[in-house]
Amino acid sequence: MHDVSHRQAEARLRLLGPNGAPAANQPVRIDQVSHRFLFGCGAFDALPLANMPDGPRKEKLQKRMEKWLALFNYGTLPFYWGQYEPVEGKPAEKETMAAARWLTSRGVRVKGHPLCWHTVCANWLMKYSNEEILRRQLERIRREVTAYKGVIDMWDVINEVVIMPVFDKYDNAITRICKEKGRIKLVREVFAAARESNPDAVLLINDFNTTASYEILVEGLLEAGVPIDAIGIQSHQHQGYWGLEKLNDVLERFSRFGVPIHFTENTLVSGDLMPAHIVDLNDWQVPAWPTTPEGEARQAREMTEMYETLFSHPLVEAVTTWDFIDGGWLRAPSGFVRADDTEKPSYQALKSLIHGRWETHAQAVTDENGFLTFKGFKGGYTLSCGAAKVSFDLSADGEKALVLTE
Amino acid sequence: MHDVSHRQAEARLRLLGPNGAPAANQPVRIDQVSHRFLFGCGAFDALPLANMPDGPRKEKLQKRMEKWLALFNYGTLPFYWGQYEPVEGKPAEKETMAAARWLTSRGVRVKGHPLCWHTVCANWLMKYSNEEILRRQLERIRREVTAYKGVIDMWDVINEVVIMPVFDKYDNAITRICKEKGRIKLVREVFAAARESNPDAVLLINDFNTTASYEILVEGLLEAGVPIDAIGIQSHQHQGYWGLEKLNDVLERFSRFGVPIHFTENTLVSGDLMPAHIVDLNDWQVPAWPTTPEGEARQAREMTEMYETLFSHPLVEAVTTWDFIDGGWLRAPSGFVRADDTEKPSYQALKSLIHGRWETHAQAVTDENGFLTFKGFKGGYTLSCGAAKVSFDLSADGEKALVLTE
Numbered sequence: 001m002h003d004v005s006h007r008q009a010e011a012r013l014r015l016l017g018p019n020g021a022p023a024a025n026q027p028v029r030i031d032q033v034s035h036r037f038l039f040g041c042g043a044f045d046a047l048p049l050a051n052m053p054d055g056p057r058k059e060k061l062q063k064r065m066e067k068w069l070a071l072f073n074y075g076t077l078p079f080y081w082g083q084y085e086p087v088e089g090k091p092a093e094k095e096t097m098a099a100a101r102w103l104t105s106r107g108v109r110v111k112g113h114p115l116c117w118h119t120v121c122a123n124w125l126m127k128y129s130n131e132e133i134l135r136r137q138l139e140r141i142r143r144e145v146t147a148y149k150g151v152i153d154m155w156d157v158i159n160e161v162v163i164m165p166v167f168d169k170y171d172n173a174i175t176r177i178c179k180e181k182g183r184i185k186l187v188r189e190v191f192a193a194a195r196e197s198n199p200d201a202v203l204l205i206n207d208f209n210t211t212a213s214y215e216i217l218v219e220g221l222l223e224a225g226v227p228i229d230a231i232g233i234q235s236h237q238h239q240g241y242w243g244l245e246k247l248n249d250v251l252e253r254f255s256r257f258g259v260p261i262h263f264t265e266n267t268l269v270s271g272d273l274m275p276a277h278i279v280d281l282n283d284w285q286v287p288a289w290p291t292t293p294e295g296e297a298r299q300a301r302e303m304t305e306m307y308e309t310l311f312s313h314p315l316v317e318a319v320t321t322w323d324f325i326d327g328g329w330l331r332a333p334s335g336f337v338r339a340d341d342t343e344k345p346s347y348q349a350l351k352s353l354i355h356g357r358w359e360t361h362a363q364a365v366t367d368e369n370g371f372l373t374f375k376g377f378k379g380g381y382t383l384s385c386g387a388a389k390v391s392f393d394l395s396a397d398g399e400k401a402l403v404l405t406e
Numbered sequence: 407m408h409d410v411s412h413r414q415a416e417a418r419l420r421l422l423g424p425n426g427a428p429a430a431n432q433p434v435r436i437d438q439v440s441h442r443f444l445f446g447c448g449a450f451d452a453l454p455l456a457n458m459p460d461g462p463r464k465e466k467l468q469k470r471m472e473k474w475l476a477l478f479n480y481g482t483l484p485f486y487w488g489q490y491e492p493v494e495g496k497p498a499e500k501e502t503m504a505a506a507r508w509l510t511s512r513g514v515r516v517k518g519h520p521l522c523w524h525t526v527c528a529n530w531l532m533k534y535s536n537e538e539i540l541r542r543q544l545e546r547i548r549r550e551v552t553a554y555k556g557v558i559d560m561w562d563v564i565n566e567v568v569i570m571p572v573f574d575k576y577d578n579a580i581t582r583i584c585k586e587k588g589r590i591k592l593v594r595e596v597f598a599a600a601r602e603s604n605p606d607a608v609l610l611i612n613d614f615n616t617t618a619s620y621e622i623l624v625e626g627l628l629e630a631g632v633p634i635d636a637i638g639i640q641s642h643q644h645q646g647y648w649g650l651e652k653l654n655d656v657l658e659r660f661s662r663f664g665v666p667i668h669f670t671e672n673t674l675v676s677g678d679l680m681p682a683h684i685v686d687l688n689d690w691q692v693p694a695w696p697t698t699p700e701g702e703a704r705q706a707r708e709m710t711e712m713y714e715t716l717f718s719h720p721l722v723e724a725v726t727t728w729d730f731i732d733g734g735w736l737r738a739p740s741g742f743v744r745a746d747d748t749e750k751p752s753y754q755a756l757k758s759l760i761h762g763r764w765e766t767h768a769q770a771v772t773d774e775n776g777f778l779t780f781k782g783f784k785g786g787y788t789l790s791c792g793a794a795k796v797s798f799d800l801s802a803d804g805e806k807a808l809v810l811t812e
Contacts, residue, residue, distance in 0.1 A: 179662075220625060220629060223629070224629045224630065
């Protein structure tokens with residue numbers, strides 16, 4: 001049912017001893033140590049963790065992040081302009097860089113989110129003319145993308161463009177310029193600024209709108225030559241799981257461009273559902289939103305079905321669940337761990353996929369010429385043979401010679 | 407409230423006698439005889455009328471079209487491929503050309519509708535490959551636009567593109583190619599074929615979808631350089647009048663491109679409203695749909711408010727009401743005349759606008775140098791002075807010399 005063969009590759013390995021002679025008839029152990037697929041989660045906790053003094057608070061956060069690291073290889077860090085640079089000219093670069101390095105030094109790939117958005121935007125921008133707002137927006141993109149190059153090479157360049165020019169909850173600088181320039185012209189400029197600052201970066205557009213509007217926008221942008229590396233799709237499901245029908249429909253409609261798809265902000269709650277009549281999720285403010293045993297079982301079930309579906313789709317490259325711990329955005333029970341840091345069934349369920357069913361561990365014996373063939377999930381591997389160990393990367397079918405060293 | 411000053415122009419006229427001398431101190435009468443604004447209506451009846459033998463049926467149709475001509479200066483003729491060319495290679499060119507000439511010889515500007523659409527499409531197309539369907543679609547466009555050049559210089563080039571690639575009521579040739587090529591590439595090709603065949607034609611895109619999807623599609627097309635001369639907006643209101651709020655919202659959203667707007671298919675019924683839960687209007691099939699006195703009063707009121715609003719908007723150049731007589735599409739009481747050809751209040755209401763409030767008739771006296779100044783609605787005029795008469799066109803502020811001849 002879930003064909004994941006495109007996630008795997010078959011390698012013909014030839015093992016050589018330190019002297020270059022084939023390691024014939026040797027028993028070996030092959031262990032996958034990393035995934036090529038991006039299993040992601042919001043990593044906002046890395047920001048306080050990397051910047052706070054030692055002490056019990058830090059220890060607590062550290063323990064939580066250990067659980068995070070045991071599951072994920074990919075994290076989203078916040079770059080909301082209004083929080084990143086609350087006072088003009090004083091960006092939180094030092095703190096954010098520390099968080100990014102904390103993650104990358106632990107093998108985590110990092111994405112910055114977002115470089116342009118009408119929400120959580122810097123209020124001080126509003127004193128400028130539209131021309132000046134745009135100039136500063138592009139400068140801000142160049143500044144961040146350049147500063148983090150080599151540490152963060154993946155960006156949500158622009159967020160929620162479908163609603164951007166008609167967003168009417170409050171006045172803000174970005175809606176102003178999007179309304180004046182139009183969606184396509186603005187997206188083209190912000191992407192150009194990001195691309196010029198880091199030609200090798202992976203650049204995303206991201207939206208919660210999954211209707212024909214977003215589809216047609218993406219088509220217009222691609223036709224206009226905007227270099228979109230991946231289409232970001234939000235799937236906050238506080239009002240209930242989309243289900244396979246909607247999920248497959250979204251996948252089908254957005255895959256026709258042949259551009260990689262990232263599920264960037266996934267949420268499934270393990271408590272009561274938000275009523276269906278709420279249009280803007282931010283309008284649902286509750287004092288408490290508890291997790292329940294039935295909700296947790298449901299969340300684990302739905303999470304499993306979603307990840308299985310997304311992992312088996314050839315164009316999906318990344319799935320990021322938004323909250324690691326309950327009580328984050330909207331106080332929702334949307335985490336893999338509860339507010340007390342204990343693991344929910346969804347944590348176990350995802351672990352049994354990422355580090356169980358979809359991770360390769362094998363034993364084999366080389367033939368008389370030192371050859372062995374094995375098939376595994378794409379990613380990083382170690383091969384052990386006696387006391388010798390060698391690392392290699394499995395990204396496509398092919399032959400590889402590995403030299404064993406102690 | 408309804409500023410229509412942009413529909414008017416002020417002319418300083420100088421009247422000269424046949425000998426070239428100023429016609430000083432002459433009383434004159436100025437009568438507007440035609441409108442620059444396109445007051446349109448479906449003119450499908452011209453097709454049988456122009457092609458049927460004399461007799462009582464023709465007389466009846468002729469009488470109806472006289473009422474039509476007393477109101478409108480602009481008519482839509484059908485070019486649905488499946489009806490225009492039901493058998494491959496046998497297009498109804500002779501009959502349709504006769505209808506078009508019947509209208510143009512009576513001062514009516516004609517639009518052809520549509521050149522590409524997934525509905526009422528030729529079934530015989532489906533036996534071809536997608537490549538061949540597209541080739542024949544473009545050839546069809548070149549054939550029609552070339553053949554009617556000088557008679558029909560305005561075309562709905564493509565109809566309902568937002569739903570086109572995902573239309574799933576039945577298989578058809580056009581959905582197939584739109585799905586394969588994508589919306590923007592298909593629209594670009596059909597517009598290019600139309601433009602190359604008649605560089606001076608007015609080319610429209612047309613849709614019933616008035617959401618952000620259509621807006622974003624238009625933006626994508628304009629950014630891709632598609633030469634859209636006017637944005638066509640359908641406003642079939644079988645389920646009830648949009649009201650000023652929606653009407654103004656649509657006008658505001660679609661006017662940001664600075665491209666002329668045509669209301670191409672307007673409907674307001676004078677009977678019961680279609681239930682709100684119907685999504686595709688074609689799904690509402692009733693044996694009879696009577697007009698009622700209250701409905702007729704309401705229709706006249708709504709028609710007046712709509713036309714006042716649209717006529718006062720600077721970018722609107724044309725308003726076409728779809729049905730002239732009740733019982734047409736969906737059997738709806740959507741006409742200006744009832745099924746027995748008697749005029750409804752909406753007919754009178756529209757007449758009092760088009761040929762009353764928005765039509766200029768004036769009297770004046772030239773000064774000692776033969777000058778007079780007058781302000782009138784843009785369009786064609788006659789000026790009479792004694793037995794002398796002269797025609798002129800008022801399209802912009804300025805000075806004009808007119809030579810009186812008997």
